[in-house]
Each structure stands twice: as C-alpha cells, then as structure tokens.
Amino acid sequence: xxxETQTVRFxxxxxxxxxxxxxxDVAYETYGQLNAQKSNAILVLHAFSGDAxxxxxxxxxxxxxxxxxxxxxGKGFDTNKYFVICANVLGGCRGTTGPSSINPATGxxxxxxxxxxxxxxxxxxxxMLVDWMGIPKLLAVTGGSMGGMQAxxxxxxFPDRVVSAIPIACTTRHSAQQIAFNEVGRQxxxxxxxxxxxxYYGGQPxxxxxxxxxxxxxxxxxxxxxxxxxxxxxxxxxxxxTYAFDDVDFEVESYLRYRGGxxxxxxxxNSYLYITKAMDYFDLTSGHRSLAAAFENVTARFLVISFSxxxxxxxxxxxxxxxxxxSRNCDVAYVELPSDYGHDSFLVDVxxxxxxxxxxxxxxxxxxx
Amino acid sequence: xxxETQTVRFxxxxxxxxxxxxxxDVAYETYGQLNAQKSNAILVLHAFSGDAxxxxxxxxxxxxxxxxxxxxxGKGFDTNKYFVICANVLGGCRGTTGPSSINPATGxxxxxxxxxxxxxxxxxxxxMLVDWMGIPKLLAVTGGSMGGMQAxxxxxxFPDRVVSAIPIACTTRHSAQQIAFNEVGRQxxxxxxxxxxxxYYGGQPxxxxxxxxxxxxxxxxxxxxxxxxxxxxxxxxxxxxTYAFDDVDFEVESYLRYRGGxxxxxxxxNSYLYITKAMDYFDLTSGHRSLAAAFENVTARFLVISFSxxxxxxxxxxxxxxxxxxSRNCDVAYVELPSDYGHDSFLVDVxxxxxxxxxxxxxxxxxxx
Numbered sequence: 239x240x241x242e243t244q245t246v247r248f249x250x251x252x253x254x255x256x257x258x259x260x261x262x263d264v265a266y267e268t269y270g271q272l273n274a275q276k277s278n279a280i281l282v283l284h285a286f287s288g289d290a291x292x293x294x295x296x297x298x299x300x301x302x303x304x305x306x307x308x309x310x311x312g313k314g315f316d317t318n319k320y321f322v323i324c325a326n327v328l329g330g331c332r333g334t335t336g337p338s339s340i341n342p343a344t345g346x347x348x349x350x351x352x353x354x355x356x357x358x359x360x361x362x363x364x365x366m367l368v369d370w371m372g373i374p375k376l377l378a379v380t381g382g383s384m385g386g387m388q389a390x391x392x393x394x395x396f397p398d399r400v401v402s403a404i405p406i407a408c409t410t411r412h413s414a415q416q417i418a419f420n421e422v423g424r425q426x427x428x429x430x431x432x433x434x435x436x437x438y439y440g441g442q443p444x445x446x447x448x449x450x451x452x453x454x455x456x457x458x459x460x461x462x463x464x465x466x467x468x469x470x471x472x473x474x475x476x477x478x479x480t481y482a483f484d485d486v487d488f489e490v491e492s493y494l495r496y497r498g499g500x501x502x503x504x505x506x507x508n509s510y511l512y513i514t515k516a517m518d519y520f521d522l523t524s525g526h527r528s529l530a531a532a533f534e535n536v537t538a539r540f541l542v543i544s545f546s547x548x549x550x551x552x553x554x555x556x557x558x559x560x561x562x563x564x565s566r567n568c569d570v571a572y573v574e575l576p577s578d579y580g581h582d583s584f585l586v587d588v589x590x591x592x593x594x595x596x597x598x599x600x601x602x603x604x605x606x607x
Numbered sequence: 608x609x610x611e612t613q614t615v616r617f618x619x620x621x622x623x624x625x626x627x628x629x630x631x632d633v634a635y636e637t638y639g640q641l642n643a644q645k646s647n648a649i650l651v652l653h654a655f656s657g658d659a660x661x662x663x664x665x666x667x668x669x670x671x672x673x674x675x676x677x678x679x680x681g682k683g684f685d686t687n688k689y690f691v692i693c694a695n696v697l698g699g700c701r702g703t704t705g706p707s708s709i710n711p712a713t714g715x716x717x718x719x720x721x722x723x724x725x726x727x728x729x730x731x732x733x734x735m736l737v738d739w740m741g742i743p744k745l746l747a748v749t750g751g752s753m754g755g756m757q758a759x760x761x762x763x764x765f766p767d768r769v770v771s772a773i774p775i776a777c778t779t780r781h782s783a784q785q786i787a788f789n790e791v792g793r794q795x796x797x798x799x800x801x802x803x804x805x806x807y808y809g810g811q812p813x814x815x816x817x818x819x820x821x822x823x824x825x826x827x828x829x830x831x832x833x834x835x836x837x838x839x840x841x842x843x844x845x846x847x848x849t850y851a852f853d854d855v856d857f858e859v860e861s862y863l864r865y866r867g868g869x870x871x872x873x874x875x876x877n878s879y880l881y882i883t884k885a886m887d888y889f890d891l892t893s894g895h896r897s898l899a900a901a902f903e904n905v906t907a908r909f910l911v912i913s914f915s916x917x918x919x920x921x922x923x924x925x926x927x928x929x930x931x932x933x934s935r936n937c938d939v940a941y942v943e944l945p946s947d948y949g950h951d952s953f954l955v956d957v958x959x960x961x962x963x964x965x966x967x968x969x970x971x972x973x974x975x976x
Binding site for chain 1: 625719780781783786795799816819822831834851856859860880918
C-alpha cells in the first residue's frame with residue numbers, strides 16, 4: 239500500500255523558549271479510516287531519527303515505514319479498526335519545520351538561528367494537527383524512545399484529549415549517561431569543520447561528524463548479546479588480519495561505517511543537535527513538585543512496555559513511571575518483554591508487543607464505546 | 608617520593624605482523640628494591656591511555672602515578688617488600704617507541720608508516736626489559752583492562768617466567784560491542800581533517816576528533832549509577848535552561864568536554880589508533896584449538912578480579928577465564944568486587960582490591976620462598 243506524506247501549514251506556534259515560529263509546516267501520514275464518532279484515532283509518535291512515514295510503502299523509495307510491522311491490516315495497530323496518524327516532529331528534517339527550513343524573514347535556511355525546541359513544543363504542534371483534523375480525543379498516544387516521552391507529555395499536558403497512552407522503552411527524564419551519549423553525538427557533529435556553525439546548506443554537510451554521531455547511537459541501540467549474535471569477531475572479507483590501517487578488519491566495523499554513512503543522506507545535522515537537546519531538556523517533573531504531582535490530572539489508562547536487554551532506556555526508568563502512576567491510583571499495566579535486541583527491540587522484535595497493544599487497544603475502545 | 612621515568616634502548620624487535628622496529632625505546636619506572644634472589648619483582652601493566660608513571664610523584668608535573676593508590680609503602684603492591692616495574696607500551700606516546708617516534712630511516716615521525724602492533728608484541732618488548740634487568744621470573748604480572756590482557760598474554764606466552772598473574776577487569780578477546788566502541792573512537796580521530804592521514808606532527812593535531820573519541824571512552828569507563836551520583840541532571844553555572852546552543856547546559860556535558868580537551872594534551876592521536884587496534888586484535892585463543900588449549904602450559908597461579916558495575920568489561924568475561932583455568936586444574940581465585948564506579952573501579956575504588964592483592968602476593972611469595 240503506497241502512502242504519501244502530506245503537509246499542513248499553520249500560521250504560527252509559540253515555543254517554550256519564548257520564540258514564535260511563523261509559519262510552521264507539519265508533515266504527516268494517516269492509515270485506516272476515522273470513524274463517524276471520531277473515536278478511533280491513534281497518534282503514533284516517532285523516535286529520534288524517525289519521520290512521518292510510519293507504515294505502508296513510500297512512493298519515493300518504495301520503503302516500508304519505520305513501524306510497518308506494528309501498523310496495518312490485522313497488525314498491533316489494526317488499520318481495519320483504527321485511524322492511525324504519524325507526524326514528523328518539530329525541528330525535524332522530513333517535512334516538518336526545522337533548522338533546514340527556509341526562514342521567511344531572511345529567505346535562507348534557519349540553520350542555528352532556529353529557536354531551541356522542547357518535547358512540549360513538539361507535542362503542542364501535534365495537538366494543532368489533531369485539532370485541525372477535528373479529532374476531539376485520541377484513543378491512544380504511543381511511541382518508543384523519544385516517541386514514548388511525547389506520549390507521556392501528551393497524557394500530562396492534554397489529559398482531556400487522551401484516552402490511553404502506550405509509552406515504550408522511554409523515561410520521564412534523561413539520566414546523566416543518556417545526556418552524555420547525546421552530548422558526544424553533538425560534539426562529533428560540531429567538531430566537523432564542514433558543520434561551519436550550522437551554515438552548510440547548499441554546501442558540504444558535516445558528513446563525517448554526523449556519521450560518527452550515528453555510530454555511537456547505533457551501539458547504544460543494540461545490546462552486547464545482539465551484537466555478538468550479529469557480528470561476533472567475524473572478519474570482513476578476509477580470513478586473517480592484514481595489519482593495514484586503511485582496511486576494515488571486523489564486520490562490526492564495516493556495519494557501523496555503513497550505517498553512519500547512510501544516515502548522512504537522510505538526516506540533517508542541525509536537526510540532530512536540536513532534537514537531541516529537546517530529549518535532554520525533557521523532564522516531566524519540571525514545573526511540578528514531583529513526578530506524582532505531574533501526573534495529578536492524568537486520566538488516561540496506561541500500558542507501559544520496556545525490554546529486558548535495553549541498556550539505553552533501562553527497565554528501571556519505565557518501572558518508575560508505573561510506580562508513580564500506581565501511587566496515584568491510575569489504571570496502568572506494565573510489561574517488561576524479554577528480548578535480546580536492546581533498545582531497538584520496540585522496532586524489530588515486535589510479536590509480543592503487537593499482541594499486548596492489540597489487547598490493550600481493544601479493551602480501551604470497549605470502555606469508551 | 609619523586610620518581611623519574613627512565614628509558615632503555617634495544618637494537619630491534621620483530622613484530623607479529625612481520626615488520627621489524629629498530630631501534631626500540633622502552634620508558635619505564637621502578638619502585639622498591641629488587642632483592643638479592645631477584646624473586647620479588649612485579650610487572651604492572653597499564654591500561655589503554657596509561658604510561659610508565661604508575662606510582663610516586665612525577666618530576667615534571669608533580670602528579671601522582673595512575674595506580675599510586677595501589678603501589679607504595681604499605682599499599683596493595685607494598686614497595687617495602689616488592690620491586691615494582693611499569694613500562695609504557697609499544698605504540699605508546701609516553702617514552703616508548705610509537706607512531707610519534709622518529710623513524711631513523713627517514714628522520715621523520717613514523718606516523719601511519721608505524722607497523723601494526725599486537726598485545727603479543729607489547730608483551731615481548733616488556734620481556735626484553737625484564738631480561739635486561741636480569742630478572743629470571745616475575746613474582747606477578749598484573750593490570751586492569753588492557754593491562755589485564757597483557758597479564759594473560761604473559762602467563763600464556765612465557766609460562767616459565769611468571770609465578771602469578773592478577774588480570775583485573777579484562778577479557779581474553781574483545782566482544783563486538785567492545786570493538787564497536789573502539790572503532791567509533793578511531794573514526795572520530797580519522798574524521799578530523801587535522802588528522803591528515805596521520806601526518807600532523809609539527810602542525811595542528813586532530814584535537815577535536817581525539818576529544819570526541821575520549822568522550823565516548825569516558826562514558827564507557829563510568830556506570831549509569833556513578834554518572835547519576837556525580838552529575839545527575841545538575842545544570843552548569845545556571846538555574847534554568849538558557850535555550851542557547853553555544854552554551855553548556857548540564858554538568859555532565861561540561862565534564863566530558865573538559866576530559867576530552869585535556870586528553871589531547873597528553874595523548875597522541877596515532878597512538879590512539881594503533882593501541883585500540885592491538886586491543887581489538889587480541890584473542891588469547893588464536894593459534895590454539897580453544898581457550899583451554901591456550902592455557903595448556905600455564906603454570907602461574909591466578910587472582911582474577913572483576914567489578915559488579917563494569918559494563919565495558921562485564922564480569923562474565925572474567926568468569927570465562929576462571930572457568931577455563933579451573934577446567935585445566937589451575938590455581939585460580941576469583942572475586943567480583945561490588946562497586947558503583949564501572950570500569951574505572953580498578954583505578955578509583957581500590958580498598959578491597961588492595962587487600963585481595965596483598966594477601967594473594969604474600970601467599971605467592973611464601974610458596975616460592
């Protein structure tokens with residue numbers, strides 16, 4: 239099924255940092271049909287490097303969406319029953335306004351004059367999209383990693399607009415280690431002279447720095463076990479070490495270089511900086527006395543999912559969400575799924591996740607029917 | 608106690624890759640006195656970025672050695688009883704011949720014409736030093752991380768020269784994840800245009816790339832818990848986010864930039880490439896049917912130590928060493944020390960480690976007396 243990304247333009251958005259963006263575009267896709275009561279809409283929220291193309295086949299490159307194994311006819315998010323929406327995040331580079339967009343005031347890309355954004359800003363722009371679609375209440379908000387943070391932000395900021403939330407492999411705030419990994423990525427980008435303080439549009443982008451940043455990311459997305467299973471110590475295209483430095487020795491080296499190099503073709507380096515900062519700034523507690531206080535007005539029911547081998551967003555972070563929601567007597571189910579795939583599990587090891595989501599959505603839909 | 612690094616020059620060394628280095632210098636320090644029987648010598652082997660200055664105060668900068676908390680009068684390696692030796696590794700940049708040394712054939716630094724080296728080469732050069740000192744048998748070989756790999760290599764390659772071995776927080780071969788982290792560091796160095804294919808001596812070194820590489824390293828040396836305790840989400844010199852990109856927000860960011868920047872002043876980028884490659888190549892099994900076969904002629908007694916929060920060299924890697932040594936009926940003791948400091952534990956959380964070492968050395972020394 240070919241799905242084309244669409245775009246809607248809004249006049250402006252006011253940001254947490256005080257700035258205003260005008261206009262602001264949102265790239266989005268939808269799958270399935272909105273029912274007459276407009277009660278079957280699910281907002282799917284993408285992770286750091288994702289985009290609006292969550293499912294179906296893209297007309298440009300013929301590639302399936304990033305959660306195509308979860309969204310579709312008969313799948314976890316069953317498009318025969320539900321109307322699924324996915325939008326590229328604010329600050330992104332895949333159709334929604336971001337640093338690579340043209341600043342109408344100058345006629346040039348914003349680059350580093352783009353205002354700093356937050357997960358709150360990202361979610362407020364999504365709400366403008368949902369309002370524009372005329373959907374009064376979302377049956378579910380869901381996503382993994384940064385997508386899960388957005389789901390939490392939705393449930394807290396717009397409690398009367400969310401029936402349920404499924405935050406997956408995420409946290410209410412980054413730990414020092416999570417900030418550190420993001421900071422290394424940013425430093426790698428900014429260390430590349432081609433970054434040129436963000437002014438590389440129309441020229442050579444900071445490809446080497448961005449590739450290094452992505453390589454660090456990939457290691458953190460996998461697990462020790464999944465890397466052992468996939469690569470071990472296997473050599474690349476040879477039987478023995480060549481003792482030459484210009485050469486790849488191990489398959490894992492070749493893989494990282496390949497993934498790093500490929501990322502450069504689809505992602506904007508300045509978006510890398512802005513979006514990782516938004517993740518690091520995110521703290522669901524901020525502006526509240528405590529996490530429990532932040533959840534005070536939450537009415538959504540929750541399905542919280544984490545993965546046993548995810549060391550980037552370890553289960554203890556999901557368990558904190560569950561503990562505090564339970565302490566507020568919220569309706570919350572929690573599952574730690576056994577998987578060897580590390581943080582990537584929510585994208586690649588989805589069989590059990592799909593079953594959990596299917597059941598949770600069915601019971602949620604029943605409750606409001 | 609001021610300790611000056613000394614240097615000895617050997618005519619040449621033949622390397623595993625087939626090349627010969629001539630001449631070759633070794634920088635070393637010694638602490639305590641060699642006894643008349645020459646039976647109290649302990650060879651301490653440094654980790655990736657260490658040097659010969661393991662203990663005492665350096666005359667140049669007044670700084671204590673990297674294991675000064677373990678080596679000295681009354682300490683774990685008690686210099687009242689033992690004669691402790693530490694040498695900078697081959698390929699290093701702190702006195703021992705490495706890529707930044709002058710190639711006598713050209714009068715210029717070797718740079719990337721330096722031959723690829725292995726942990727085996729590093730250890731063979733150490734043996735030349737020990738031979739030159741006239742020491743027939745080492746009471747102990749010991750070190751953490753890459754130092755532990757060298758201790759294992761010593762016990763396997765020169766079984767009749769080693770009474771005991773204390774490999775700490777190490778492995779018999781790098782996993783795919785460990786290779787991957789090293790590869791990201793190398794790619795960060797080589798992505799810096801100032802690296803210039805290794806020809807930066809006399810000019811601007813690849814400071815930004817090397818700093819990024821070091822930042823990645825520092826994250827892997829710490830633990831999630833120790834980073835939380837040390838930094839948490841504390842902001843750096845401000846009470847709230849400034850929403851400006853040229854600024855440091857979190858303390859952990861400031862720390863990483865500081866450590867990355869400082870490393871550049873004391874470490875050579877090409878040494879970074881060569882030594883990480885030597886670690887990745889290292890596989891104690893290679894040339895043998897199995898790890899058990901590699902240990903076939905080992906006569907040393909072992910004290911193997913790992914740390915509970917070390918996720919870079921996880922305990923399962925030390926436990927494999929212990930399991931195989933035991934299967935060969937070797938004399939091996941194993942302790943997993945509880946510590947929150949991650950891989951850095953062997954350098955910073957040494958109270959229990961020192962006690963273990965003290966007892967193990969005393970009983971070893973008794974056995975040969």
